[in-house]
Amino acid sequence: MEPLLQHLERFSEVLAVSRTTHVSTWDPATVRRALQWARYLRHIHRRFGRHGRIRTALERRLHNQWRQESSPGPGPVPGLTNFQSLGRCDILLAVRLLENRALGDAACHHLLHQLFPGPGVRDTEEETLQDCLARLARRRSAVHMLRLSGYREEDSLVKTQAELLLERLQEVGQAEAEGPSRLLSRLWERLPQNNFLKVTAAALLLPPPSTRPQEEELALGSPKAPGRGRQELVRWLLGKPDIMVVFCRSLPASLLASVVGRHPALSRVYLGLLTDWGRHLYYDLQKGSWVRAEPQDLPWEELYDRFQSLCQASPPLKDEVLTTLKSCKAQDGDYEVPGLSIWTDLLLALGSGT
């Protein structure tokens, strides 16, 4: 057991290094050895796939890397995240090395020769590796060709990231209850926030998975609980009021309206924030409009926009919004005249439907 785990450790290190400039010191022999190690692990995967004890031990070791909350290092090794991934660690290694420009010429030639030996008798494993790599290369080229030709499809980028996020959340959540929150917090700290928020919103809006055919490469091996990843996401957001504020401030009004329409728990928080922000505005008699006290407050136009988008949603949400506005208006004194209560003015501006 122990030698196996050690082997896994060592290979993880090799994988981690394979992305760095350190590979410039690698010679063909090193490359060959690294590939051999990868093949060995793949063999292990095949042999012990059904063997409970060994599989669990390996899986636990691999999942360990997700438990480190505040790891200062580069983070866990992408790709080697569960037992299933051992089945293709040779592809992982091969791709990382192929991507690495720092790999020396001799080592690179040797690598290519090992991966694409040309015609002749090949064992079936070699063939699968080669097919996988060729297919991956074609797909990557296809993506780049489309993007370079002007079909950037930014929506697809966000959607893909959202899908991956949900899959990972679900998987991590199954291994350990607190896993998802930890992961999300770490991502929030490390990644550009704007993109992260967009992806989160997209993830919350993804349709529930029906019978989507699973990609061969993404063999997670665990039964999908539809919506599980989304639940984790909502739970995390609800537990992080600061992040929720940024979420509701930065994203476009219509997007937010769709998101909270799908997730009632979030709509309550959103409405709460909106009413809070509304109270920060005061009526300027000279200008004849509602202005903000501090520059970081939400201006009238944006507040109105958000409420308008919400009112374009379907009944449960729309009714909730109107009820909230009306009760706020009542609290303020139920004025009908503009200029006294922001809620009155909002309702007036929103016009029909009240």
Added chain:
Amino acid sequence: MLSHILSAFRFDVREVVPFCQGLGYTPADYYPSLLTNMVSSLVSELRENHLNGFNTQRRMAPERVASLSRVCVPLVTLPDFEPLVEALLTCHGHEPQEVLWPEFFEAVNEAFLLKKISLPTLAVVSLWLRHLPSLEKATLHLFEKLLSSERHCLQRMECFIKDSLLPQAACHPAIFRIVDETFRCALLETDGAPEVLAALQVFTRCFVEALEKENKQLKFALKTYFPYASPSLVMVLLQHPKGIAQGLCCQLLKCISEMLREAVEGQTAGSHRGAFESWFLFIHFGGWADIAAEQLLMSEAEPPEALLWLLAFSSSPHDGDQQRAQTMVEVKAVLGRLGKLFRSPTLSGQDLQAAAGEGREAEPRPLVRQQLTRRLLLSFLLWAPAGHAIAREVVTLMAQTEDITHEIIGFLDQTLYRWDQFCIEAPRPRKVARELLTELRAGV
């Protein structure tokens, strides 16, 4: 090629890399998803085009569609791109002229012919309707396949033909006419080669089947498919002989014969083209000639003039009136002799030779009459109760040259195919035919 692979691995989509890495995913994980999503997004943009036409924000401008088709040219064989290729082929914008690049059509057609891409029939038909060179190429590709390897095996011909999707596509008259024209040229060039005839018959069979299936949607008049023929003749020819009672069959044959004769010898008398066109139409549905032969053989009554004419005409459309009359007389004589022998309990090779009229004339008879006689003889061997005993012996005697052997093989194969198609039971004749066929094929 290897440096291409390397460069493929060294580019990355910067926007997504940090996120995916943070999640622990590698390019091997996210590229497939990314590609699928990009393709889906493009497909829905195209479909918006198709459905709404105007007034949608997501509508793809024609130039964008055009350049997308160009980008796709090297990518058509990638399975992830199939939905996009399909969408490009089937979603028409509202432009009067063709928007897609010709190289795109060529690439898709090539991939389809080499079976590197699988597309729904509708998409392929759309491809051929929009790009004529692709249709021509596909037709020639089929011809090459049929005429090179699959001589004398109509079952396999049928497989190839159905696979090619041309019969289904031919439900569109425009496509049918092009394919038909190719057959016409092939027949003219090869002087009526039996392989081409056989291929045409099988193709027509598959076409009619496809037409019947499609009948709910497309309803083109028969005239659009066969513009030179009288619609009533086409209607009769299209009848499926399966399940038609004996007597009715004879009636139909007489009817066909009369209509053809009218077309050939009637107002367009002397017109060479008229004769050829009528013959060309008739041999699409070649099974009728064989049925006529069988009918004549097995009936004890006087052979009807009409059926004799039909046989003579189908074997040799260019004959003058006198020659044809001569042929009819001779066939009648052979039938008479064979008819006497039909119910004999025992037969010998010489009996049949005598019946066929061997050795009666000093000079060799015209090729066409020899062929006709052989056909009647073979039918006789298959159907006559005592025929199977001497079948081998007689066939061996007949198969003097390689050409004749091929002819006999072709006839037997065609007969078996026809019986299958028309669900004719005949267990004993089938058995005999199969045995003969196996033996002859082994010898060639």
